[in-house]
Amino acid sequence: MKLAVCINxxxxxxxxxxxxxxxxxxDKTGVTFVLNPYDEYAIEECLRLKEKNTGxxxxxSLGGDxxxxxxxxxxxxxxxxxxxxxxxxxxxxxxxxxxxxxxxxGISADIIFFGKxxxxxxxxxxxxxxxxxxGLPSVSVVVKLEIADGMVTAxxxxxxxxxxxxxxxxxxxxxxxxxNEPRYPSLKGIMSAKxxxxxxxxxxxxxxxxxxxxxxxxxxxxxxxxxGTDVSAVPELVRLLHEEAKVI
Amino acid sequence: xxxxALAEQRDNxxxxxxxxxxxxxxxxxxxxxxxxxxxxIGDHVQAIAGELGGYGxxxxxxxxxxxxxxxxxxxxxxxxxxxxxxEQTDILLLPATAMGRDSxxxxxxxxxxxxxxxxIALKVDNGTIIATRPVYAGKALSEIxxxxxxxxxxxxxxxxxxxxxNGSAAKVEVxxxxxxxxxxxxxxxxxxxxxxxxxxxxxxxxxxxxxxxKGPENFTIIENLAGVLGGAVGASRAVVDAGWRPHNEQVxxxxxxxxxxxxxxVAISGAIxxxxxxxxxxxxxxxNKDKDAPIFQIADYGIxxxxxxxxxxxxxxxxKLLGK
Numbered sequence: 246m247k248l249a250v251c252i253n254x255x256x257x258x259x260x261x262x263x264x265x266x267x268x269x270x271x272d273k274t275g276v277t278f279v280l281n282p283y284d285e286y287a288i289e290e291c292l293r294l295k296e297k298n299t300g301x302x303x304x305x306s307l308g309g310d311x312x313x314x315x316x317x318x319x320x321x322x323x324x325x326x327x328x329x330x331x332x333x334x335x336x337x338x339x340x341x342x343x344x345x346x347x348x349x350x351g352i353s354a355d356i357i358f359f360g361k362x363x364x365x366x367x368x369x370x371x372x373x374x375x376x377x378x379x380g381l382p383s384v385s386v387v388v389k390l391e392i393a394d395g396m397v398t399a400x401x402x403x404x405x406x407x408x409x410x411x412x413x414x415x416x417x418x419x420x421x422x423x424x425n426e427p428r429y430p431s432l433k434g435i436m437s438a439k440x441x442x443x444x445x446x447x448x449x450x451x452x453x454x455x456x457x458x459x460x461x462x463x464x465x466x467x468x469x470x471x472x473g474t475d476v477s478a479v480p481e482l483v484r485l486l487h488e489e490a491k492v493i
Numbered sequence: 494x495x496x497x498a499l500a501e502q503r504d505n506x507x508x509x510x511x512x513x514x515x516x517x518x519x520x521x522x523x524x525x526x527x528x529x530x531x532x533x534i535g536d537h538v539q540a541i542a543g544e545l546g547g548y549g550x551x552x553x554x555x556x557x558x559x560x561x562x563x564x565x566x567x568x569x570x571x572x573x574x575x576x577x578x579x580e581q582t583d584i585l586l587l588p589a590t591a592m593g594r595d596s597x598x599x600x601x602x603x604x605x606x607x608x609x610x611x612x613i614a615l616k617v618d619n620g621t622i623i624a625t626r627p628v629y630a631g632k633a634l635s636e637i638x639x640x641x642x643x644x645x646x647x648x649x650x651x652x653x654x655x656x657x658x659n660g661s662a663a664k665v666e667v668x669x670x671x672x673x674x675x676x677x678x679x680x681x682x683x684x685x686x687x688x689x690x691x692x693x694x695x696x697x698x699x700x701x702x703x704x705x706x707k708g709p710e711n712f713t714i715i716e717n718l719a720g721v722l723g724g725a726v727g728a729s730r731a732v733v734d735a736g737w738r739p740h741n742e743q744v745x746x747x748x749x750x751x752x753x754x755x756x757x758x759v760a761i762s763g764a765i766x767x768x769x770x771x772x773x774x775x776x777x778x779x780x781n782k783d784k785d786a787p788i789f790q791i792a793d794y795g796i797x798x799x800x801x802x803x804x805x806x807x808x809x810x811x812x813k814l815l816g817k
Contacts, residue, residue: 256629339601373596403684405692411680459635461636462634
């Protein structure tokens with residue numbers, strides 16, 4: 246079984262975000278970048294599928310040299326091969342998907358995994374776009390996956406519940422938190438990841454269709470009123486919500 | 494400018510987001526002099542689609558067949574894209590729901606269109622739509638202009654006003670989009686939904702609990718308050734990671750980003766990744782015994798006290814007010 250997992254290198258969720266001079270990007274100074282949290286579930290699921298069925302897991306990341314750090318983490322977790330699609334020009338979801346689809350077309354994977362979204366741009370679009378570009382079925386926001394004889398039953402999260410989706414391999418999936426419990430890289434894994442090669446491929450340039458005009462901070466909220474410090478404050482809080490805020 | 498608005502239904506009932514999407518399409522069309530075409534996909538949906546006329550759809554299309562009663566990513570995307578081509582619409586609005594966020598990327602690829610997901614505002618500037626969307630879970634906002642001929646936007650539920658119906662019902666035209674077996678490459682075979690439960694992503698009121706609740710058993714008081722208010726229960730990452738609450742309730746950067754009218758943060762200190770996910774709520778109430786908790790920095794109203802004392806009293810007081 247050939248498995249591909251597409252991963253991203255993003256600011257840590259605990260990072261404070263400030264804006265760059267150009268007003269279109271974030272200021273990366275002092276920001277810690279990590280493997281996108283949802284991609285950890287995607288890697289873990291691929292590793293488990295490989296362990297069950299034998300095969301190979303290839304991790305792919307589109308970006309500059311800094312993405313090698315995240316690819317090394319994937320290698321440390323146990324993926325067999327890492328590929329950097331080396332290009333750090335600005336891209337929208339469509340252009341990212343195009344570069345990934347171009348590469349994936351050449352490797353004919355049975356399963357292509359993504360995290361359900363990258364916690365930077367939060368579009369949650371690339372995985373499904375890649376599926377469409379490759380003419381493959383897809384299931385997004387997957388919390389449970391069962392595969393038998395090429396038939397897939399996947400559970401995806403929807404508003405207030407779950408839906409069970411049936412499809413066939415080859416297919417594209419995106420992982421939601423809860424799909425599994427990602428492993429920590431072993432010391433041996435970390436050591437051997439250091440010396441493993443990372444293949445570099447230069448993707449063809451792609452046009453940006455959704456252009457960022459500006460990026461700004463959301464309007465800041467100010468600290469409001471402390472209504473009280475014990476139960477006696479409750480009636481006043483209810484009055485404020487009812488009469489002042491008018492939300493009740 | 495011709496706008497195609499996808500009105501989502503579930504179990505043959507139009508979702509609230511359907512009215513929001515159609516109304517938003519109308520608002521844009523009013524500024525650009527365009528036409529609004531609403532599309533409903535499902536099984537026997539012609540009867541429920543007419544209502545959209547009152548929200549500003551001049552033309553309503555229904556694509557129906559028994560197999561479309563359940564969601565199929567590939568079939569739905571084909572229908573939406575084919576309809577857009579047939580009707581020559583250049584703007585497509587979809588809800589940023591589980592269904593909309595799954596089909597919009599496919600539709601965008603089929604139409605060679607740029608996509609802006611989960612938008613919280615659309616404005617028209619010199620005839621061009623500029624979309625505002627949160628990035629980094631709301632720690633920043635991006636303004637997006639789409640340069641392709643066809644443009645696709647998904648709209649975050651509960652943010653765009655649906656308004657009220659003006660009572661006019663439009664005629665619903667059944668549109669035939671031929672589908673082959675292969676168009677149903679993936680198909681929903683079963684849906685499990687907790688009945689009567691409001692999802693955090695769609696709720697107008699959210700009561701969230703954090704680690705200060707001390708244990709999963711204490712969440713009953715949160716559930717009771719949410720129940721009285723007709724709202725949803727939310728949770729911080731800490732309590733989800735501890736296994737006290739399911740992940741679908743998590744609010745924040747690795748959970749859901751929400752903008753309800755009222756967000757009540759109970760025993761939540763306010764880690765940066767949590768604040769990112771809820772600070773765009775219209776009103777925020779914080780109940781926490783630590784007066785220095787960061788949550789108070791963004792709360793409109795706060796009570797500095799033990800949540801386990803305050804919440805039951807608050808539930809009682811709300812019951813009184815609401816006559817429950």
